Amino acid sequence: MGFEEEPPEPGSALGPGELVAGQYEVLTCFARGAFGFVHLARDRNLDGKQVVLKGLTRPHDTAAIKLAEHESRVLTALEHPNIVRIFNVVSHRGQRYLVMDHVDGPSLRTVRESGGLSIADALAAAVQILGALDYLHRQGLLYCDMKPDNVIRTGDTVKLIDFGAIRRTGDRDSVVLGTPPYLVGRTEIREHGLTERADIHAVGVMLDELVECGAGDPGAESFRRLVARARTDYDRRFADVPEMLRQVRGVLREVRCLADGRPRPARSEVFAESAALLDDGLSLAPPLTAWTTGGTATLGDGRPAPAAVATGLPVPHPDPADPQTPLLRTVRAPDPARLLTKLAVLPASVEVDFHRARAHLEAGNESAAAHCLAAAERNLGWRAHHDWRTSWHRGLLALAEDRVSEAADLFDDVYRSTPGEPAPKLALGFCAEHLARPDTAARFYESVWVCDRLYVSAAFGLARVRLRAGERAAAVAILDEVPEISLHRHGAEVAAVRILAGHLPGGPRPSAEDIATAADRLRTLTLDGEETWQRLATTVQESAFRYVLEHGDGALPPGPVLGDPVSEKGLRDRLEASYRALSRQARTANEHAVLIDRANAVRARSLW
CATH class of the missing domain: 1.25.40.10 (Tetratricopeptide repeat domain)
Structure with a gap:
């Protein structure tokens, strides 16, 4: 497999006023790519509409001609709002030219050099870019030259231009074109060829280049983790564009919600919703023992035990590629014992082992849960080290065994892999709260609560943090945000009464x-x-x-x-x-x- 990283020697550009194919009047030559001059022209047949002509710098180079012909055949069949439209291929003086729409606007390179993009703007552009890449990948094509120069912004829309490096998925023979550092390393190309993950890597490098974010910027940590996963080694990188796109949208939602305080709820495609409320009685009237065992006017902690959190956190959706997932979606039982009985008759699989592990945790049998997780890891093989679901379930087991610090490390690994998901942030918020790190806990709880008012466990966690800081009014204000439609609205109202009337621990x-x-x-x-x-x-x-x-x-x-x-x-x-x-x-x-x-x-x- 050959490489082409340096631009070729320049050929000759068209002159102003030159008429191409009797229709396109050249205005100027404004750019030169690796294989083609780019000219701005006027279409005399369409009332002077401005178009772009792209020709060859090496008209006698067989490889360049082959690439140009391939590009023209492919692009004239493509139609996507974020891909520049190619509507004609013409010849002039023995050379072929692509005729495409003129996209009026700066490249992301120009935008970067003039001050850069905010995290929200960069992620909004990434949603469109990834949408275009997903379209190409579904056509069996790889873009292979993602960089800020090849993305034009016009208003709120971005478009991909310059498809000179495009290739078929699985092509291991054509010359490799690309621009370091956006292009993946030679070792990856040698071992895997250019794949969808190579385009994902380039998007990650570009996002990192476009944004300069500080630690205090809303969503900065999630953004950094998103970029890091896109750029990491092949095995830990996002497997495909839809997987990355889900996380980009999640991080973008977090950034926007933290910036303006307006919730933007969205159903997760990764984690199932949990009806459990992570609370230790604050949402209930005091038990009779509050008066019969000595009694105290001090408000209780309200923090749930780690074992209760282990069984109350959201759980991952079953992997659709697992052979037993269709059956698992139908399995229901009123208690963990009967659930385990039903699971016992299913053929072994990774998802069956995960389900059994969670059922054993709910039944309070941590050793059996550990055995099931070990079985899942054996089934995964080498993938167990890169599958965030393993870390998630190991984190649940660590919580159940009161190893909260270890659980925090495991959930942090999940956060690195799924930076746009609320569930790992909720888990990390609890771990930080339990480990007496209130500022960290509040940051995680807030990032969940501000995005989706149905994660009431985050509201209760944030209220507990405020209570321990002596901020009674702030705690009540958070609980008042629980929506009327929530299953836990009544519990939030009870908690507000108790907080208002209670003596805060160490407070007034x-x-x-x-x-x-x-x-x-x-x-x-x-x-x-x-x-x-x-x-x-x-x-x-x-x-x-x-x-x-x-x-x-x-x-x-x-x-x-x-x-x-x-x-x-x-x-x-x-x-x-x-x-x-x-x-x-x-x-x-x-x-x-x-x-x-x-x-x-x-x-x-x-x-x-």
């Missing part, structure tokens, strides 16, 4: 405004039973009682939950009644006695 007690707001929210909150309402009401009344003891009667506004007026005696009467109501929820004689003692202790003293 609620203010009069906080307590009044909690009472007002509780009044309008639709709950699933009298017992739930009673536990929440008792929490709010306790906070109000402590506040009145410190600040006196009249310090809080009246209302149905706190009474009218709000006084020490009135709150004592309400709390006594609330504790006695809670005692009727007791399951043991000891719990009942503790709650009656609380009622007696708070009862207003009488002179009689």
Whole structure:
């Protein structure tokens, strides 16, 4: 396989005013590529419409002529909005010329030299470029010369030009054309030839060149990981354009959402949605044990255990190439034991092993899950080192075994492979939160929540981070963003009441405004039973009682939950009644006695 990296010696260009094929009047020669001069001309048959003529610099070079003929045959059959249109092939003085639309606008090279592109603009251009490449690849063609010079921007549209290096997929004989560093290395070409991954590599190099992003730019980390995967070694690179395009769109969505705060939800093609809420009780009324085991006014942590997160995170969609995927899509069971029974009768495959591993994790059997993952890795063979699904499931197992730091490393590997997906960021947010890295946790949670309001686990995680920083109002504001249509809207409303009325860990007690707001929210909150309402009401009344003891009667506004007026005696009467109501929820004689003692202790003293 030969290489052609240096431009040839120049031939002769057409002169201004020269008439080509009796139709195209040359205006100027404005560029020269590796195999052709590029002229701007006027089409006399179309009212002077400007067109571009591309000829040969080496008209007697057999290889160049062959390439030009190939390019003309291919391009005249192509039709895509992001590919320059070739509509004629003419001869003049024994030389062939391609006649194409004149795309009026700067190349991305010119744009780069005049200040560069923002991350969002570069990714928006990449979506169009990859769309064009996907079209070519589906026609069995490789572009092979992607670089900023060959992409013209006109308004919001970009178009690929200069198809002199185009070749058929699988062609191992033609001369290799391309421009370092966009062209892949000789070792890859020798081992694999030019493939779709070579075009992907070139897009990655170009994106890296077009954008100068700082650490504080929205989505900068995801963008860097996207570029890194496009440019990495052959085996870890995006396998095809659709795979990269999914991640480009995901990162672009993240960048735009972080910039303007407007959600742009989109269903993932990689991870299934999870209905689980990663929360340890903040979304529920306090349990009766909050009063029967000593009791504390401090709000609970709300952070779920790592094992609960392991079974509550989203899971990857089954690989469509796996032979058992069609059957797995039909397998349903109400509990992990019965799911494992059904999976046992399926023929072995990587996806069956992954499904079995997750079922064992849900059943609390980590050793069996590890055995299934080992089987999946054996089935994958050498691909196990490059398949992010392996890292994802290893991360779930590490969480289940409380190895959170190791899980974070594994999820980080998944993030490198799928930078546009919310799921690995959600997992990394939890790991950072558990490892006492609040700033990192908040960054990951926010990148998920700002894009899609249906990832309520991210909202709860972000609220917990704000709570531990003593930012009560910020935590409530985040929970208020949970949409009405969400399955967890009710839990978010309950959590907001608890946060407003609770004593933050290491922080201040609620203010009069906080307590009044909690009472007002509780009044309008639709709950699933009298017992739930009673536990929440008792929490709010306790906070109000402590506040009145410190600040006196009249310090809080009246209302149905706190009474009218709000006084020490009135709150004592309400709390006594609330504790006695809670005692009727007791399951043991000891719990009942503790709650009656609380009622007696708070009862207003009488002179009689």
